[in-house]
Amino acid sequence: MKKYYISTLALILCFGLQAKAQEEVQDEVIESIIKEAEENSQLRYLGHELLDGIGPRLVGSPQMQKAHDWAVAQFEEWGIEGKNEQWGEWRGWERGITHIDMVEPWVRSLAGTQLAWSPPSPEGGATGEVIVIPQLEEGQSFEDWLPNVEGKYVMISTPQVTGRPDYNWEEWSTEESFSQMKEERGEVQAEWELRMSQTGHGRRELPVVLEEAGALGVITSYWSRGFGANKIFSAYTKKVPTIDLSLEDYGLLFRLAESGKKPKIHLNAQSRETGVQPTFNTFGEIRGTEKPEEYVMLSAHFDSWDGATGATDNGTGVITMMEVMRILKKVYPNPKRTILVGLWGSEEQGLNGSRAFVEDHPETLDKIQVLFNQDNGTGRIARLSGQGFVDSYEYLGRWLAEVPRPITQDIETNFPGNPGGGGSDYASFVAAGVPAFSLSSLSWSYFNYTWHTNLDTYDKIVFEEVKNNAIMTAILVYMACEEPELVSRKRRVPINQRSGQPAYWPVPRSPNRKGMIDN
Structure with missing residues (x-):
C-alpha cells in the first residue's frame, strides 16, 4: 500500500511538472x-x-x-x-487619368473621378454643357424631354443642402438651425425623388437610357457625409463615361445649371478594357x-x-x-x-x-x-x-x-x-x-x-x-x-x-x- 501511494504521488508530481513545463513554453512563445x-x-x-x-x-x-x-x-x-x-x-478594366475642368461660365479644375468599369471619353476628352434632370411640367413626359440630353453631360444625383456633416452642425449650430437644415434636406430629397420617379427608370437603368439618347456622359455625386469624402462604386453606362464629382463641385455645377447659366465642362476620362x-x-x-x-x-x-x-x-x-x-x-x-x-x-x-x-x-x-x-x-x-x-x-x-x-x-x-x-x-x-x-x-x-x-x-x-x-x-x-x-x-x-x-x-x-x- 505504501509503495502504491509513493507511485501515485510520483505520477502526480510528474504530471504537475509536465504541465508547468508546458505553461513555461507557452509563456515563452507568447512573449516572443x-x-x-x-x-x-x-x-x-x-x-x-x-x-x-x-x-x-x-x-x-x-x-x-x-x-x-x-x-x-x-x-x-x-x-x-x-x-x-x-x-x-x-x-x-484598367483605370486611366480623369481630368475635369469647368470652362464656362468661368474656369476651374474640378475634383472627381471615373467610376469603376466606366467607358472612357473620346481621345483627348470632350466639352459639353451640363444639364440636370428636370421636374417635368404637367402633361410633359420624360420621353418628350429626353432629346435635350444629346451632346450634354447629365447630372443624376441628389443635390446636397450642406457640405457640413451632421456632427459639425451638432457641435456649432443652434438646435433650431440644425432642425431647420434637416427639414430642408428632407424636402430637397423628396423633390429630387419626384424628379427621378418621373423618368420612369431606376438608378441602374437611367444612365443607359441617357447614353442611348446621345448624352456625352453621366455625372453623379455620392457624398459620404464627411468633409471631402465620396463613395466610389461602379458605372452602369456601356458607351459613355460616368464620373463622380465632389459634393462641392457637384453643387457648383448644379446651382449654375438650375439658374440657367449653362455651365460647360471639358472631361477627359481615360480607361481601357483588358478582356x-x-x-x-x-x-x-x-x-x-x-x-x-x-x-x-x-x-x-x-x-x-x-x-x-x-x-x-x-x-x-x-x-x-x-x-x-x-x-x-x-x-x-x-x-x-x-x-x-x-x-x-x-x-x-x-x-x-x-x-x-x-x-x-x-x-x-x-x-x-x-x-x-x-x-x-x-x-x-x-x-x-x-x-x-x-x-x-x-x-x-x-x-x-x-x-x-x-x-x-x-x-x-x-x-x-x-x-x-x-x-x-x-x-x-x-x-x-x-x-x-x-x-x-x-x-x-x-x-x-x-x-x-x-x-x-x-x-x-x-x-x-x-x-x-x-x-x-x-x-x-x-x-x-x-x-x-x-x-x-x-x-x-x-x-x-x-x-x-x-x-x-x-x-x-x-x-x-x-x-x-x-x-
Missing part, C-alpha cells in the same frame, strides 16, 4: 510574439508596398494581379509556402507538425474599390494577417496544426473568393479548428461575437486571457451571439458550420471617411492599433493551434428578433465566377 511585433514590426513596410506601390485592387484589374503575385513573393521571402489559386474570371481576366485567392501556409491536416485559418479580403488605395478596406486586414504569418513563422515555426491564411478576391462584389473556397474545398471545412477574419478599418479590435457557436465562450475566453490585458480590456463580447449572414468573408465559413469569427475594429469614422471612399489611403492607418491587432491575432492563432482537440461546433439556431420565433442558420451560397462578363 509580443517582442517580435513590438521590436521588428513590418506593418509600415507592408502597407507602403501594397498601398503606395501597387495601389487600388479592383477585381479584374492589373493592380489586383500585381497584389496577388507580390503577396506570394513576400510569403516565400519569409520561408512561407505561398500560392495563387484561380476560382473564376472577371471583366478586365476576360482570371481572378484568384492568395494563400500562405505554415505546415503543422503533429496535426498537419487540421487548420487554423487567417482571413482578409485582398480586393478593394478603386476610388483610393483601399487602405482600411481592406489593406489593414491584409497587412495584419501577413504580419501574423511572418511573426509566427519566426517564433513558432513548427505549429501543431497547419496555419493557413486566405487573402480573398472579389469580396466587394459578394464574398466571391471565400465562397469559392468553401465550395471548392469541402474536404477542408471539417478540419478547420477556427478562422479569424479582419475587415473593417484601422482601429483596435473592439467587438467579438461567438457567431452562434454554443461553446465559443469557453475556448475564445481562455485564449483571449493569454493576450495582454491592455489590448483586450475594452473588447465587447457577445456569446454565443448569432451567425453572421454576410458583411465579410467569415460569413462564408459560418454558413458551412465552421467556427469563424470577425475581429471587428473600432470605427475611427470608418463609414463616413474611408469605407469605399476617395479618402481611403495610407495616411489614415493608425499603425499602433494595427500592431496590437496583429499581436492579439497571433496569440489567438497560437492558442488555437495548441488546443488538444478540435473545438466544439455545436450551434444555436438564432431567434428572429421581431417574431420571437426560431430563425435559420445561414446556408452556403455559390460565388459569381464570371463577373460582369455577360454585361
